[in-house]
Amino acid sequence: MVGAGGDGIVTMADVLSQAAARDGLNVLKTEAYGPQIRGGESSSVVRLSGDPIYESGDGADVLVVFSWADFSRFKGECTPARNAVVLSDEADPVARTPEDLGLSADAVWIKLPFGKLSTDSGAKGSKNLVGLGVLTALFGLPEGTLRRAIVSRFGRKKAAVGEMALKAFEAGLLLGQTLPPMPERRLAFTPGPAKLIMSGNEATAIGALHAGCRYFAGYPITPSTEILMFLDEWLPKMGGSLVQTEDELSAIGAVLGASFAGEKAMTATSGPGLSLMTEMLGLASMAELPCVVVNVQRGGPSTGLPTKSEQSDLFQAVFAGHGDMPRVVLACSDVEDSFHTTVDAFNIAEEYQIPVIVLSDQLVAGRRETFDPASLVHEVRERRLPSAEELTDYHRYKETPDGVSPMARPGVKGGIYQTNGLEHDEEGSPGSGFLLHEEMNAKRYRKLRPIRDAHTFHRRYGPEDAEIGILCWGSSKGAVREAVRHANERGQKVAAFVPQMIYPFPKKELEAFLKGVKQILVVELSYSAQFYKYLRTFLDLPAERTHVYKRSGGKNLTVAEVDAEIVALLAGERVQERVSA
Amino acid sequence: MVGAGGDGIVTMADVLSQAAARDGLNVLKTEAYGPQIRGGESSSVVRLSGDPIYESGDGADVLVVFSWADFSRFKGECTPARNAVVLSDEADPVARTPEDLGLSADAVWIKLPFGKLSTDSGAKGSKNLVGLGVLTALFGLPEGTLRRAIVSRFGRKKAAVGEMALKAFEAGLLLGQTLPPMPERRLAFTPGPAKLIMSGNEATAIGALHAGCRYFAGYPITPSTEILMFLDEWLPKMGGSLVQTEDELSAIGAVLGASFAGEKAMTATSGPGLSLMTEMLGLASMAELPCVVVNVQRGGPSTGLPTKSEQSDLFQAVFAGHGDMPRVVLACSDVEDSFHTTVDAFNIAEEYQIPVIVLSDQLVAGRRETFDPASLVHEVRERRLPSAEELTDYHRYKETPDGVSPMARPGVKGGIYQTNGLEHDEEGSPGSGFLLHEEMNAKRYRKLRPIRDAHTFHRRYGPEDAEIGILCWGSSKGAVREAVRHANERGQKVAAFVPQMIYPFPKKELEAFLKGVKQILVVELSYSAQFYKYLRTFLDLPAERTHVYKRSGGKNLTVAEVDAEIVALLAGERVQERVSA
Amino acid sequence: MSEAATLPEFKPSDYKTDLKPVWCAGCGDFGVLTGLYRALTELQVKPWETVVVSGIGCSSRLPGYVDTFGVNSLHGRALPLAAGVKVARPDLTVIAVGGDGDGLAIGGNHFLHAARRNLDVSYILMDNEIYGLTKGQAAPTTPAGDKTKSTHYGNPEPAVDPCELAISVGATWVGRAFSGDLKGTVELMVKALRHKGFAFLNVMSPCVTWRGDDQFKSLKAKQRQLPENHDASSRAAALVYTRESEIVTTGVLFDVSEPTLLDRLATVKVNALAGKPQSTVADIIKSFQPSF
Amino acid sequence: MSEAATLPEFKPSDYKTDLKPVWCAGCGDFGVLTGLYRALTELQVKPWETVVVSGIGCSSRLPGYVDTFGVNSLHGRALPLAAGVKVARPDLTVIAVGGDGDGLAIGGNHFLHAARRNLDVSYILMDNEIYGLTKGQAAPTTPAGDKTKSTHYGNPEPAVDPCELAISVGATWVGRAFSGDLKGTVELMVKALRHKGFAFLNVMSPCVTWRGDDQFKSLKAKQRQLPENHDASSRAAALVYTRESEIVTTGVLFDVSEPTLLDRLATVKVNALAGKPQSTVADIIKSFQPSF
């Protein structure tokens, strides 16, 4: 659905999603906006199904357009399927043809008086609800639930407003019933127990709270700000604290201070902020201060494309920082996964006293998805504290087999130590001897081994005897998973490997996956192929059987793109792409 | 030579080096200090020869120790050769034995009354000059030149001080003449035309000035501060400007401002500062603003080992930054090379409108070396400016085959444009369309190809038909080159490849080097083997024939270490080392 | 104005680009932009000899709409860029612009030091007491207790008065304007641009989206002109008009003449040369050749 | 002091670690360290309930010499770390320390905002008018015209008065001390530590290596005590003793009582709960389940 500012696209999509979630449908909803700061055009794609949904779908089955002028701004973000049902406003002065939209003969195009009907119904400016009514009648959406959703949304404060909104909906419903029915296009589903519906950012924030995070310091930045705003609302209700700092340097500094003080602490940011935090993350690594930094990726470099998704902060997360600086990088690949990945991040940070970066991206962070409330269960781990005996002769950075030394909490007698970012001995006292440095580097890096062994997080889709193995990460999972399903349905032996742990990498698991695979396809949204290059640092990827499908972000990965690669590969037609320096 | 604070070790080494350079000897001088801020112990190694010198030498032929207590603090920085001549102060209360020092039977140990003689000579506190006198007598150093060097150094302001200093020297000389001569240990050389002697930091700064840099903004940080201080002295004399900013964010920001304004501009920093500059370097890359950032590496991570050398900022230089962010990384490998690399950096930055990072390190930056003044010649390139015709319809980011668009200088009518860090079209106006983003990414990355093609900077040492190929970079060159020479002298077919251009990499040249090579040895001072991993991103390095010798910095790479690796490799005894995650 | 007698070379529209502002209808920044067009016209500044530098924020989009050289840099970094431009090219007119978050939160340190150095740049801050672009979080100028998208239960931080800060840290010209008062804004911009040294103009520029239309009305109601007899050369007198809550005083709060950064850097060059001709690289190289 | 009557639990030596300071003989920072041992003793602060946080610099080595919890963080970042410690653990005594470069150059923005927020931390700045650790470059406190290792021809930048800055940006307690005056320093430290809110103590702490022994002597000669009748509650009165050049006035320049950051964050929590019990994660999850 697409409309101008004021057409209420966002609300329309929201009400529809809420109602569907209420009835136990699976929902995946994305939104996009024009460059105007506010009140500009917007579009939203809502996918509904009784079956699992992995991504937005390449082409919409139904396209509602209030304004064609605005529609043209969302190329790539809101495309109809070739056989789509298109509902547009008959009053729109801009004319479009089925050819413009690439529609096929079996597409249906109906022009309707959305605006007029809204005014006539007495609920002026409610095109969106009229539209919802039409959709409900045409495609068999849950009528009653939608009514309740509308009342709940608009009537919360004033019952009259709710009733007015309902009128617009009913007007649409009536209109829809006059249209020729399309029984084969109706949504088939059985209502079930209500599902949760939330965004990736919300799932991340809830994950943090579940993991025990009670301190957040952050600085707003699109598309991560929702995490800050969410926690601003909830942390104080849970006895925690949030400070909006003067900048990102201060945010990560405060997080490290809180962590030193014994709290589970985190910050959230996006590329520019993560870049600013580079130096401080080095301190976290050196001083072994647990912390979680959520980085919601957007298009880069620099300020780039702040509202679009991309997978190009991988290098920054994995490699940035002067010196040899161990850290952990996790990636979340959908909304529910954002919850679990964040809990894992805290568990690892706290157990191993190491900075953990969670890579999310605008697509996962901003979209809303449904899932079962029962899935939000995840074990929580705690920091290793010195025992009473250890406190009698306490060394903060004591050598241990796994590199993890018990960390005393201020306030504990006997636990006193001074830490610093200078190289230091077991006590934390500065030293610049070579041997000390080598030992301490080894201690800090040693922690990565148990982390990798204990957390071999990854997903695997497709048959065991796959001939094509796709490697991707993060939000690319959705389109890849769907493409793998398509391929498998076509009888093609394609499988995918999606790590959740990016650094250190579940290398053994990947090697096992690749055993028997004839062709490898790396898929990612980074112009410079960061994932592919990163994989190469530890994995031999023979040129003759490795293919890379990479491109800039700014447009989400589609199933069709991955499909096309698979087909070309199987046909032996895929041209080896030169990955630039 | 080693002594306590006040023993004048630094001056002693300096006078010796100056005199030797004056007489056309090759000199390489390093220094090291204790943790005290000032007035602490210090040591210096001065290597002199008529032949080329590549590094400090593993063991000193002559060791002068004023204080054994202090000597023990410089383990690894000042070691005597097994057959060294050791000169120590007979008044030193600390006793040492030849076994302590690992001396062999043919070593010579003489205890001398340095302190007493200095006092007796009337020049109290001039142990160092007494020492110089002894050295001159024993080893045939250029007596007359040293006298003039002393007078020039001490008598500049007050002739009497110079004469006093000379007395101490003469006293030492006389003492030395009473000692049993060691004719086979005397320095053999023919005086030649005076050489230049300077530090890597100085060579870098001079390179910048030669390249036309007339704007410097920076923030002090060890071990790069000398560049700032040097330019503070010289830039104003050359009509340029220097601003010491409030921090590194401001420094790189001001550099970009000056660059936008049309000046050649640079900053210099070390690891922590480079980390802070990460975000701003992204702006330089995105807005295509030429700039040079010299990063003098020290031990990391975090504050690390600020006065020690390491090669662990490679990842930060090559990979840091959110988004896909092209940049160029060069590395200088000795003092003279620091000059040339800096000029190259400006040439590339200006010609291709891209940020260039020069990786130096504490070893190269801080040590002093001699070379021929005639070698400081290097072509200087300029920015591409729009022609009069181009100015009639100017597009700042016009698509061109090599990705480089003419850049107008403010003040030029018709050249007006607005730039930014948002993705932008050819005019510089913000845009977030996917196609635009893909095209602009391609434009920015395209520049790397001509850079790599035009600048295939690398060095190659050893025979063409080498069986062992060593890959190293930066200051490791010295020890590797010497080790290759040793091996070749032993008849072993060993060669080394040392890139000056790190990113993009002279890949073809490396592949040509590796053709025929049976075993590859990567040598670097980074605990996590950054160079090896980086090489893997574009090069297949088969495990069965690739070996990595890597360790933390904090102690300079020695020839003996590399020698041992070569020997073990040739004997088939080298155990494959596991490179950690 | 003596310029008025001859036909001016540049009209306000000569300073306008084709780009349509992304700002919300009614945003206070429109007033600032129009004011700037007029101020530039009044001064007849050559567009190609002028550079407008900003950070990131709604307000920082401004350089894109001004047909001079322009840089929309990074959040908080307008002043470092501006300093680089001006020190490298003293011949250019350099104007830095941006938001209150940009200039006072993440960019606070540069503000402090640009003012201290008396950098020869005019800095126009669009103060809307909020983070506009990121959709309504508290800025350092948001009054304590206010509810915003990042202060659900009331802002726990007291607001800073940008003018007080500027005066305290060394700005040599400090003014306060209200973007709803176009004439006053233009007048103050002209004065700021004419000032030699660091001129700081805080323009109260309402954000209709996140602070509501009320901000416009209440500012209009609160606006007072500085008394005629205000002594702008006195720091103490200027500070009287800071930390106001019930009124908003507009005008030139502070105006003194001090050596600017460029003046002082010029002195450095004079001292360095000490009457001798400029050095060359050859001179430097020679100084490294032992010559005793 | 009433504590004097009973046997104190902690002696100055109880606050001392085994580490030998790396400072140059005669460095002013020794006085600050000794002063801090005594001040902590006077307050009988429990070492394990105290955290000393610093940045990087000669002065920032101090936490290593104090036997409390300590963090020697990054250059310029003492205050963010200190803020994190204090907000997360209001039960701890948090002291931030560092140099003038650390606190006013690279760390200037944090200083500004910590003061504005009235963060409940004492901040002791060792002001030697120079960058000591990096060997003698100009600091923001180095007087204009001074020659240093980075200002060969005279410093082109005017110095900032840290106390003026602190007062202007919202510190609620501001004092100036001289590390050569141990008694005075201890007294002021005790007061700073007792203050509720952001207490800023600028200690003139000579760098004998890069500013010469003269700095000690001249400070000694210039030191004046604040007049007995000084009204520390008045901003204007406090500002009288800033930007001094011929004298150095020591004492409590400014001292007012304002709600602190912790006070305000406590209010946020009260508002958030609105009398209801604390929320749980289950409550939050429930709020995401459509329930119409």
Ligand SMILES: Cc1ncc(C[n+]2csc(CCOP(=O)(O)OP(=O)(O)O)c2C)c(N)n1
């Ligand atoms: C390093 C960095 N951090 C955060 C952001 C996100 N961001 C963009 S604008 C902005 C604040 C906008 O507020 P203000 O500067 O007051 O400008 P306004 O939009 O109100 O005009 C923020 C936080 C960013 N772009 N870069």
Ligand SMILES: Cc1ncc(C[n+]2csc(CCOP(=O)(O)OP(=O)(O)O)c2C)c(N)n1
């Ligand atoms: C990011 C960063 N930039 C620069 C430095 C180098 N550095 C260390 S201490 C220091 C300044 C020291 O001056 P000050 O803070 O006044 O402390 P002092 O040594 O005078 O006590 C600098 C620039 C650093 N460690 N980190």
Ligand code: SF4
């Ligand atoms: S959000 Fe506010 S500041 Fe931004 S354009 Fe809209 S009204 Fe202006």
Ligand code: SF4
């Ligand atoms: S250099 Fe200066 S500040 Fe640093 S320890 Fe020495 S005297 Fe103190």
Ligand SMILES: [Mg+2]
């Ligand atoms: Mg604002």
Ligand SMILES: [Mg+2]
């Ligand atoms: Mg200092």
